[in-house]
Structures are given as C-alpha cells and as structure tokens.
Amino acid sequence: MSNDRKRYKKISGKVIYGTTTEERFKEVHGITIEEWKAKGEERFKAKTGMGYDEWYIKQVNSSTPIDYLKNLNGVVSQEDVELVKDLQELGLNDGVINVLLDYVKIVSRIGFIHSLVRQMGESWLKKNVSTIESAMAFVREEWNS
Structure with missing residues (x-):
C-alpha cells in the first residue's frame, strides 16, 4: 500500500x-x-452545576492525599504514606499533592515510583507551583508540550 x-x-x-x-x-x-x-x-x-475546573478543584480540596490515593489505587501502602509525608515536608499543600498524584497516575504507565514523585514535587516547588490552580496550569502546559 x-x-x-x-x-x-x-x-x-x-x-x-x-x-x-x-x-x-x-x-x-x-x-x-x-x-x-x-x-x-x-x-x-x-x-x-459547575465547570470542569471548579469540579476538579472541589475534588482535590475535599480529601487528604491519603484518601485521594485510596480513591486512585484502592489501597495505600506504608510507602505511600511516607511519600505523602515527604511531599508535605517539602512544603506542598494537600491540594497540590493531590494534583501531582493524579498527574503521575495518568501519565505513568508503570505506577508510582516514589523517588520520581518526590523529584517531581521538588521540581514543582522550584517552579513556584504552590496552588491548585497553578498546578493545574502547569500540568496542562506539560501535557500540551
């Protein structure tokens, strides 16, 4: 052909x-x-009664990262709990952590590699991704590039 x-x-x-x-x-x-x-x-x-963004912001704001992981994966391991604690210690707030976890879940075909997620969290902090809205904008920019 x-x-x-x-x-x-x-x-x-x-x-x-x-x-x-x-x-x-x-x-x-x-x-x-x-x-x-x-x-x-x-x-x-x-x-x-709300747009996509409003709904998503409500979802990530309404649960802790542990609960959010439970909804994504069904189970949460001790390593997952430690990952969330590490991300919180870096200075990321719970909503931004949830967006990060969601992003990793969508783009990663091999699952959560904790060291990689930590590095991504550090990268987000260096790029001043500190609010849910800025995290969403960052993810969209990354996805479209």
Missing part, C-alpha cells in the same frame, strides 16, 4: 481525507475539537 493511501482511514465505510488531526476530527464529527469540548463542558455544567 502506498504512503498516500495509508493516511486515509475508513470509518464506517467513509474515507477520511484530512491531513491534520483537526481536519480529520471535523470530517468525522462535523464540528471542531474546540466546539466538541465546549459542548462537553456545557453538558457537564448542566449535570453538576
């Missing part, structure tokens, strides 16, 4: 010709990615 034909993807018998992600998305869904995200935000807001 030639290189030109490989980039065409069939979805339900339809050939997609777009060369960029945005073009392909619009061909398949009929709207742009931004419009899709806005509709999702509207549905979420109608259901919960």
